[in-house]
Amino acid sequence: MAVGVAAVGMTAAGCGTGTPGQATAGVSGTSLATSASATTTSGSAEPFDGEVLKRGEVAELEDTSGARLNPVSDGDLRNFGISAKVFEIGTTDEITSGRGYRPDTGNKLLVFSVKVERHEKSSAVSGRVSASVSVEGRQQNLPGFDELLSYGEQDGTLHYAVGVPAQDPHDVELQLKYSDLAQRFDLLDGRRTGDQPAVLYRSDDYPTVWVERLTPSSFEFTRPGDDEGPTRFTIPVERAELTYFAPVTGNAPEARDKAWLVLRYKAVGEGPNSGYASQCAVPLPAYTLTDDKGGTYQPVDRHSRFDSDGAVVTFEVPADLATATLRVAPTTLNCDTGGTSEPWPASGAAEIPFTLPAS
Structure with missing residues (x-):
């Protein structure tokens, strides 16, 4: 008899301090919301022809060059036919790869990476499951997420930057939603929050x-x-x-x-x-x-x-x-x-x- 092996305990992944100018995630200590010197100074006088992200705006990244990211110990987020795992989070004042990104005045960039797995017989997930980030109640869909579900391989890794307040950020949340069921992840504290149906997290790596x-x-x-x-x-x-x-x-x-x-x-x-x-x-x-x-x-x-x-x-x-x-x-x-x-x-x-x- 073949068994789908599954056993997981939910641990809150806190966030700690790291290299000056970078907050860490998934390590015991202070969170991104409270750590000191959470962003560096890039020299704003330098020419910049990239994109400036305002508070609450989110951009998909080619990679995370320019940001030092720290591992998240329990970043699993699951919903209908899909698993997403936030595996690293950090902050920076500039992304140097691709078209380049900087935050608007008074903000910084919160950067995170997420692995997405679309499970077998779940071709109908696209258009039914949405992913978004909210900052202080302002919500924006994650670009590239639905395209991955529609046309991508079974698995994929996505990188994002979102504009958040440089001082005292709060209420920064990743949401994976199907119908009226929303699964939430606090990107500042590095942990799941809210209502979590037991069976979704019973397995180490699968929602069933x-x-x-x-x-x-x-x-x-x-x-x-x-x-x-x-x-x-x-x-x-x-x-x-x-x-x-x-x-x-x-x-x-x-x-x-x-x-x-x-x-x-x-x-x-x-x-x-x-x-x-x-x-x-x-x-x-x-x-x-x-x-x-x-x-x-x-x-x-x-x-x-x-x-x-x-x-x-x-x-x-x-x-x-x-x-x-x-x-x-x-x-x-x-x-x-x-x-x-x-x-x-x-x-x-x-x-x-x-x-x-x-x-």
Whole structure:
């Protein structure tokens, strides 16, 4: 049984002092907001034909030449089908690469780098997930972010500079948003803030946890009018995944401490009518999920389906679900016989235990 290994503890990454003129991030100590001498003097009399960033304005950078950046210990930010990791932050008064950037009078440049990973089967992320930076309530989308999701490789690294107050900066925040769920990262203190659904950060590097290739189990069904005996209906669950976003729709569960458990399989038949197994759907009331704490759950109709690709069965469960057993005990199957659905009798029960990676 293959396992999507996942375990993470959330640590607040503070910010400390470093080389004069540069504030550090991801190190215990003072933050960018309070560190002394947070910007250097570049000699404003020198000719400059680059771009001047006003407070709250953000620019995508070719690289971070001119800024000394410091590592962030826990910069993970996750949402629907995507992971972003802020891995370095710093400040400067000039970016020397590309077209060049300086801050407007009374400001400095806060510079950060972020690794972006678009996860498998997430081509629909573009246009649905947005990334922005806000400074004192002024919000601006990150240039280049949506283009990376639309046309880039699976992974990518982006660099940004944003104008912030030179003295006493506050409320500088990176936001990753899908629908009404916004995940936030304080770029001054180097830590996540706000509401954080538990399952999004249960894994070290992925917004879901899962196990694959569960041990198959089966029950029997009979074709009406057929005297050749019963056929075994085997359920080989290919993947059991705990996620915050429902399949297809991306809907969130009722509460932040809940998650969707999504089971996917394509039935296999063994016996005289084995070819019909993939054409027979198990009625949803025949599925029951029981966890190791005594909780019992039924499938959610609107997020479950059966088609030629197989079955997708979805339960709403606690986000800390660890060990559970799926029980499938139908008395009939809905079998497609040339465009007509017929009820075929079934008996017995398939039971499939599994354990998800612990938080």
